Amino acid sequence: MLSGGATQIFVGLHLIHEVTSPQAFAALKELGMKVRCPDRTVATVDHIVPTTDQSRPFSDPLAEEMLLTLEKNCQNHNIKLYGLGSGNQGIVHVIAPELGLTQPGMTVVCGDSHTSTHGAFGAIAFGIGTSQVRDVLATQSLTMNKLKVRRIWIDGQLNQGVYAKDLILHIIKTLGVKGGVGYAYEFAGPAIEALSMEERMTICNMAIEGGARCGYINPDEITFDYLQGRIHSPVGSSWDKAIHWWRKLSSDLDAVYDDEIKFDASKISPTVTWGITPGQGISIEELLPYPESLEDKDKQIAEEAYKYMKLKPGSSIKDVQIDVCFIGSCTNGRLSDLEIAADIVKGNKVAKGVKAFVVPGSEKVANDAISKGLDNVFKDAGFQWREPGCSMCLAMNPDRLNGSQISASSSNRNFKGRQGSANGRTLLMSPAMVAAAAITGKVSDVRNLLTQQS
């Protein structure tokens, strides 16, 4: 217990990247301190790296300086850095699970809000600010207030053509972007249990978009299977003991929650955002809402969204013309995402006038995809195949929208200006839906393409 009633929590895994760490290292230096647990700290570069030519020095001197700073800090403090070309570089939330660093029962933090991703393993994982990064570097701990827990129970199963991304967009659209404030979201139920680890990561990744500080899923056999044999996973007798401990971490069957909400996965359709918050989503069959029909609290932001997005209430999101298609990010830049998209793209061509590109979430994802020939599937269809990084998820690198271009994006945020142009427009959707948009040149129901194929 600390002053103010906050709790001090130990941090089991601290992930750092080039954007939110330099000021924290500078503060540490000012305090004359060293990193408390360098072996519990792992670094990579993702936000600013270019995805075309990654040779050094980068053509952007600021980006180069940020990378040099991270390299120097990691060297000075003995921190493992998975840098470009290491074979394990990538988006921080993609590589830590890949390497087996993220494990059940850990507290995982990173100066990045999508740290909630790691909750898919039954870890308590959340984003922190730079002063907290400093605290964790200095003390391997931070102050935290107790969260309430809301269990989001998902019955049924997702239908064909409907994915984890649609499910989480549906949840956020229903509960709102503020719905989770003060909560941790526990995702549970048959539909969640049926998901692969990669799909579970997509769900937890966007818990933050629903306002929750973190989201998690109880660890089970799927979790353990995923972890077995990864570089940092326990081995031999430690593995058996680890599983024994991990099993005990699951919520008790009679656990009492602060709140419980149920959904039925089988009722969910492909879901797309049309506005400027991730909560402004609609299913592909619906028409865009009239602001008058919305609750008071949603009216103003809806009007603002219509103005910004240049869309009309009462019209269909289907058939909206797309300029740019982006498959990637820590939400949907993993191998299974690329596989699903490649299946849809195969044998088709990107529509005329559309720029489409794929950015694998990590070097490992890229290598695995290449060994399965996915890069050629995309390239043959007219997609660009890029080097790993955050890319156009937030456009701190050369990948960005121009003017009021509109993108179909597998990322997680559609805020004004998010993709690098002050009036660029973003429609969030599943990688399958992005692939469908690339081929048809407009927002399309991917299920129609799937039936054509079968």
Added chain:
Amino acid sequence: MEQQNLKDTFPKGCIEKITGSCLVLPGDDIDTDRIIPARFLKCINFESLGEQVFADDRIEKNGSHPFDQTTNKDASILVVNENFGCGSSREHAPQALMRWGIRAIIGQSFAEIFFGNCLALGIPCMTTSASSIRAIQKEIHNQPNQVWKVDIANCLIKNISREWKVNIETGFQEMLLKGQWDTTAQLLSKKNELITTMNKLPYLNNFKSMS
């Protein structure tokens, strides 16, 4: 002159009250991408962020954005609506606001990470009802340059004639009042407790301690 000083000296020690003029920034769900667009995150220190606060919104509004209006130039108290600071965890957002001159924020609600980031800089974010916000906004609108006081000990915001109740969790209030919002020092003081916890965590010893 006093106002000018305020802009360059950042919060220190016990924070009991903030005095100054208010700036109204209406709208719900104002996210940190808007407070500081991502391209300005390409920096290794926070120094120039003050000028870049709300950069894109200000360009769009072409001089009429609240952060550009001359009447607001010395404001130190920001008045917002709901879910302010949602989105990315970037501490650049509160840093940009602080470096512009903001020392306290009053609103209907705040995103949690943003709230925590502000607290860590010694900037209180205090909440109040929608009706109080409307009333405060109206008063400011009627007389932009009046002096306001945010009283943290008594949880009030007041001008010369009226006062409104504002809320902050007692824990955070105490941290501000006692000057203990500097979390590093606090955390360091509990070294031994931390070691005890570390010894109990199976993954730190490769699960050897598990039977």
